[in-house]
Amino acid sequence: MATVQDSAGRYSSSSLPVPQLRQALLGWYAECGRDLPWRQTQDPYAIWISEIMLQQTQVQTVIPYYHRWLEAFPNISTLAQASQQQVLKLWQGLGYYARARNLHTAAQKILSEHDGQFPQGLEAVMDLPGIGRTTAGGILSAAFNQPQPILDGNVKRVLARLYALKQPPQKVVKLLWQLSSNLLDPVAPCEFNQALMDLGATICLPKNPQCPACPWLNYCQAHQQNLVKNIPMTTPSQPIPHKIIGVAVIWNSQNQVLIDRRPADGLLGGLWEFPGGKVEPNETIPACIQREIQEEIGIEIVVGDELIRVDHAYSHFKVTLVVHHCQYLSGDPQPLACEEVRWVTVAELNDYPFPKANEKIITALLAQARGDEHH
DNA sequence: GATACGTGGCC
DNA sequence: TGGCCAAGTAT
Structure with a gap:
């Protein structure tokens, strides 16, 4: 039973069938999930690199950088021992360069504080620079199959539509985390999180969503209320100098x-x-x-x-x-x-x-x- | 909680 | 061309 805030700002009850949602999504993922390079490994280092590169960055942009990076820095130790200039040169063109500086610093921290082994506790992982809750959940679920929820842009959009949230996602972050956590399949958290992101990236698109192909079509509250075009709600952006x-x-x-x-x-x-x-x-x-x-x-x-x-x-x-x-x-x-x-x-x-x-x-x-x- | 932080693709 | 958006985090 999930709690969803209604248009009047009150919390009302919503009862989508969680077990059926899980089954439908995992079945769709087995058939239509993407085959991505970082899904062919369980190395937490490689998965970590992919998660950082994928922050605010699309898959097709990341792929060549991911391969070049792993060739140059195949493990935590080689990254930690590189110079910042080497690290930035490999990151050149990807943007948000603090990600590269933080990766470098975090690798050195893993060497000094975790004996060179990528930590497996949520607190310890989130304590590394550049890793927030979503990235930590993504790494721990993908590398160790831990039941950690995620809440990236894809998941926010998918859940906002599934529950027809009448407020912009940034206003209901706490609720969205609850929804992601409640839905997460405790038996297959790795696959479930990947499936949720694939659904957002290939079906539940910001514009022109492919609703007829969606495994959740019959459960989607936004679809039932004919509000898919309006959800997630957006706030007007400020002019930039x-x-x-x-x-x-x-x-x-x-x-x-x-x-x-x-x-x-x-x-x-x-x-x-x-x-x-x-x-x-x-x-x-x-x-x-x-x-x-x-x-x-x-x-x-x-x-x-x-x-x-x-x-x-x-x-x-x-x-x-x-x-x-x-x-x-x-x-x-x-x-x-x-x-x-x-x-x-x-x-x-x-x-x-x-x-x-x-x-x-x-x-x-x-x-x-x-x-x-x-x- | 709002703002700083890159770049590429799409329409 | 210009605005929007994409696997967010740090402050």
Whole structure:
């Protein structure tokens, strides 16, 4: 018997037949479940890596990263002993880079505090950086078949529709955890959790859900009330700011360019970039670039031609990078607003982890270098 | 509890 | 093009 909040905000009783729901879902999963790389192992390390990569990231994006990662770092020990730069280079392009930094730190913590063995208690697992309750439940159910519930985006949507919740999922998280826990099959928790996620990922889609193919069609309260299109409820999103950033590709007399490593925490932490900063009101781009380089690197430059403009959307703001070639004049480059600065050749850029927006700058640099050879 | 935190695909 | 969304966590 599950308790579901009704439209008036009161809690009313709902009694979907849990044993039949389990049987229907597991039967569907046996027939239609996805064959994914991390389902072919019970190694908690490999499963852990997949769970972290899959946070806010779709399966098709993760698969190539997953294989490359396990080849480079096949176990906890190899990951713990790698440098953060190696770790970030393998993560380059996946986004949410704190995930990679946390994996690295957690591997070292497992070596020092758990004798190198991945912990099997919920508390100990959630105590590792980057692992919340959903990821902990996912790992423990998949690797050790423990009856731990999960509540990711797929499960939230599936349960919101199954019980026709009239409120946005983020407002009823506690209830959703109860529902996930009540439904979880105690005999086959590993399969059940995977099945729940597959249902959300392949049938109970955000848009154009494939209801006729759903094993829960006859139980789904949203379907019975013709509310599938409206559930889960959403809250309007806030407008996001757009920043104009002046960026410098600074050349020295040895035909090297200057790059800097961002602070370890925060946006794109630990990644390298071409230096620059936000254009202030009534400031020209060249003036911005010259000022930012003086303030953050402590050197004098001459700002030259524009190389490229790069539009890029992050999750909570947008930027336009206006990138100019620059010529080094004088001063000793210092890491005044970053971790480190370094002169490198264009060919060496490939050895450093860069965010996507900077990859576009590098591509433009290489294209221009190729073009120059023909003149 | 709201916000910061990346990127790619879809329409 | 722009907005939405995807196997969430940390603060």
